Amino acid sequence: MRPRVLSWLTLVVVSLSVLVFVAVDERSPATNADKAYALATEFACPVCQGQSVAESDVPVARTIRREIRVWVDEGRTDEFIRAQLVANFGEDIDYTPAASGVTSLVWILPVVVGAVALGGLAVVFRRWRDEPDRTANADDEAIVAAARRRR
Amino acid sequence: MSNSSLGAASVALGLAAAACAVVVVVMGLAGRRPGWFREARLLTWVMMFAATAAVVVMERALITRDFTVAFVAEHGSSQTPALFNVATLWSALEGSILLWTLVLCGYVVAVVLKFRTQGDDPMLAWALLTLFLVAGFFFALMVGPSAPFDRFAPPLGYDGPGPNPLLQNHILMAFHPPILYLGYVGFTVPFAFAIGALCTGRVGEGWLLATRRWTVMAWGYLTLGIVLGAWWSYETLGWGGYWAWDPVENASFLPWLTGTAFIHSVMVQERRGMLRVWNLSLVISTFALTILGTFITRSGVLQSVHAFVESGIGPWLLTFLAVIVIVSLGLIGWRGDELRAPGKIDSPVSREGAFLANNVLFAAFAFVVLLGTIFPLIVEAIDGRTISVGNPYFERMTMPIGFVLLFLMAIAPVLPWRKTTGEVLSDRLHWPAWIGAGSMVAAALLGARGWSPTLAFGLGGFAGGSALRQVVLATRRQGWRGLVGRTNGGMVVHLGVVLIAIAFAASNAYVRQGEFTMAVGDTAQISGHTLTYEGSRLTEYSNRTEKSARVLVDEAKVYEPAIAQYPFAGRTIGIPSVRSTWTDDIALSVLTFPEGSGDTVVLRATVQPLIVWLWIGGLVMAAGTVLAVVPGKRRRPTAPTSAPPTSHEVLL
Numbered sequence: 091m092r093p094r095v096l097s098w099l100t101l102v103v104v105s106l107s108v109l110v111f112v113a114v115d116e117r118s119p120a121t122n123a124d125k126a127y128a129l130a131t132e133f134a135c136p137v138c139q140g141q142s143v144a145e146s147d148v149p150v151a152r153t154i155r156r157e158i159r160v161w162v163d164e165g166r167t168d169e170f171i172r173a174q175l176v177a178n179f180g181e182d183i184d185y186t187p188a189a190s191g192v193t194s195l196v197w198i199l200p201v202v203v204g205a206v207a208l209g210g211l212a213v214v215f216r217r218w219r220d221e222p223d224r225t226a227n228a229d230d231e232a233i234v235a236a237a238r239r240r241r
Numbered sequence: 242m243s244n245s246s247l248g249a250a251s252v253a254l255g256l257a258a259a260a261c262a263v264v265v266v267v268m269g270l271a272g273r274r275p276g277w278f279r280e281a282r283l284l285t286w287v288m289m290f291a292a293t294a295a296v297v298v299m300e301r302a303l304i305t306r307d308f309t310v311a312f313v314a315e316h317g318s319s320q321t322p323a324l325f326n327v328a329t330l331w332s333a334l335e336g337s338i339l340l341w342t343l344v345l346c347g348y349v350v351a352v353v354l355k356f357r358t359q360g361d362d363p364m365l366a367w368a369l370l371t372l373f374l375v376a377g378f379f380f381a382l383m384v385g386p387s388a389p390f391d392r393f394a395p396p397l398g399y400d401g402p403g404p405n406p407l408l409q410n411h412i413l414m415a416f417h418p419p420i421l422y423l424g425y426v427g428f429t430v431p432f433a434f435a436i437g438a439l440c441t442g443r444v445g446e447g448w449l450l451a452t453r454r455w456t457v458m459a460w461g462y463l464t465l466g467i468v469l470g471a472w473w474s475y476e477t478l479g480w481g482g483y484w485a486w487d488p489v490e491n492a493s494f495l496p497w498l499t500g501t502a503f504i505h506s507v508m509v510q511e512r513r514g515m516l517r518v519w520n521l522s523l524v525i526s527t528f529a530l531t532i533l534g535t536f537i538t539r540s541g542v543l544q545s546v547h548a549f550v551e552s553g554i555g556p557w558l559l560t561f562l563a564v565i566v567i568v569s570l571g572l573i574g575w576r577g578d579e580l581r582a583p584g585k586i587d588s589p590v591s592r593e594g595a596f597l598a599n600n601v602l603f604a605a606f607a608f609v610v611l612l613g614t615i616f617p618l619i620v621e622a623i624d625g626r627t628i629s630v631g632n633p634y635f636e637r638m639t640m641p642i643g644f645v646l647l648f649l650m651a652i653a654p655v656l657p658w659r660k661t662t663g664e665v666l667s668d669r670l671h672w673p674a675w676i677g678a679g680s681m682v683a684a685a686l687l688g689a690r691g692w693s694p695t696l697a698f699g700l701g702g703f704a705g706g707s708a709l710r711q712v713v714l715a716t717r718r719q720g721w722r723g724l725v726g727r728t729n730g731g732m733v734v735h736l737g738v739v740l741i742a743i744a745f746a747a748s749n750a751y752v753r754q755g756e757f758t759m760a761v762g763d764t765a766q767i768s769g770h771t772l773t774y775e776g777s778r779l780t781e782y783s784n785r786t787e788k789s790a791r792v793l794v795d796e797a798k799v800y801e802p803a804i805a806q807y808p809f810a811g812r813t814i815g816i817p818s819v820r821s822t823w824t825d826d827i828a829l830s831v832l833t834f835p836e837g838s839g840d841t842v843v844l845r846a847t848v849q850p851l852i853v854w855l856w857i858g859g860l861v862m863a864a865g866t867v868l869a870v871v872p873g874k875r876r877r878p879t880a881p882t883s884a885p886p887t888s889h890e891v892l893l
Binding site: 094097098101104105108109111112113115123124127131132134139140141142144145146147152155180181182183184185186187188192193195196197199200203204207208211215218221 | 478479480482485487488489490543585586587589597601604605608609612613616617620623624626627628629630631632633634638667668671674675677678681682684685689690691692695696699752753754755756815830832845
């Protein structure tokens, strides 16, 4: 099976090089418009149900989009823009829950639950591995025989 | 008789029939008189008649604009076009509950017809009892807090506002909700049989096999309903997006996630007799999540935690949900000993091991979505703060899960049951893996940059290759029969999932949006496309006035996004226009026509690649589901691989 090993090796090398290439070779740097759009998707439109600032067409959303664009053009950081918007419109404009205080739970809980689930699986598999294989007893044989007869 | 009285009478008849059916089945079960179960079947028809009559009366009221019915006065209008007049039924709470009840009664009738030869079976009786109780609850909602036939005294010349304008400007609104409901409500059937299995103690594979196709069909409808909903929002909301992780979308996605886990893990139980408690929990969660979703979206709890008490329907749904969860958990605890699985999984690298991993991932996915959806409510309840959880959270948390799921989708279909060797894997995965690597190379050559979308293309190609390999092998072996049956149909569904995953990754990563203020003759550039504004025009319709902008795209064709004014509803909405090709979409919407600056328009253009493949992927998934419920090759009952008995045998 020599050729196949070679083929798998080639495949791994090709895939990794492509991934490294696309990660390193940034396409044309994001324009200010792109940055502003990406930021706008991270904030809730203050007067809509379930639409972000980027999505909504209502006047206030358009005003906020313009503000974000101005800040981006001025070269402000994302943190600055976030702080400004939260100060002006309240905490619930920010779609990203803070990683501190009560709201950090939304980030931590899934990780904890995931870890517990994986741990549980590992324990179960260990128990299964240590359990001896069962053999059929007389009852089982009878069930199989009955099924055969029915056929 | 007026529509109000007729409708109210129908609803009352339905409630009475459901209540009688419950009593009859309970007495039959208590007195061990199986003959009584048959009597309950007659009552099913009465329920069906009552629900149909109520819907017909409501539609008649809507079509004839009978404003003495409060629902019609609030949501109908003489200006609504005919098709959307019919669809007004599901544009608001009371009508939606009515539609839900009709679909549920349809399912109950189908169950009664399908299992008519097993009328004496106690498991069927318990399942029917559960169905009657659920149906009774929905009829009760319509008698109580969500009465669709309340009266209204319209003043002379009264006309209603019509449904929300967003719900009456696209044909998909006529199909998305009913199909979604076919999915939601369909999960009541496997749930009912799960309860039946728990109550009778026949917790083996019987109930699974009996409801196998029902579950797959419900899942297929839910899938199609969600995709149509995404399509609708893309075509009508004008923001160039199709999925926003908003609570209403999440409410439909949650049962889809647990339902998807369920239709995979049942195969482990059928083959190996394992995961009994898990499967029961999944099907119960799926049903409970459909109710929770209705609660979240219909009770007003989203505006504020405290608003739902005033909504009337909120406390009812919450109580119902609590009853479902408590009764189900109680039953599982009670049957705990009998639910202990006899088998074991030999190796994690096996088909059943992969299904287990799939389930853990889908459960984690559902947990993240559920937590993100209800977290703002929890925080508000704890310390009164209002916070939001949106896009950034869901994307960050679910992207890794999505990648692992795609990888698993590539490996799992070729894994044999019990255990495998490296050689088998190397042999079977060789070509699929190269398809994956090839997709990455091709994507990079076509200009894809950034590791995460490229990885998604690679894993998508890998998973697609793997599914394709199974389809090719099966059709080579069995001809056209290689396309039908659960396994083969399932592979077609996988192909649809791959299309959606790739289109999702591409459109998310490479979206470009721009806002342009243009006078007549002005030209704008975005993502290699040229937009030219050619002027505006005004059109009058029966229910709205549209001002549209004529935009020449790539000097080839004119598209006309518009702003529509609905005088009766007192609302203005945007009507986007989308240019679709196989490779990319340009979604155009008018933000405003500024006053006093001549013929100028503020236009928003969103360019995204591969959007059309989302809808194609959804259709492929639906087609795969249909193929999956067509009976495939029959396995002989005594064939060596832990043969599942047929549902008929088990229920006898």
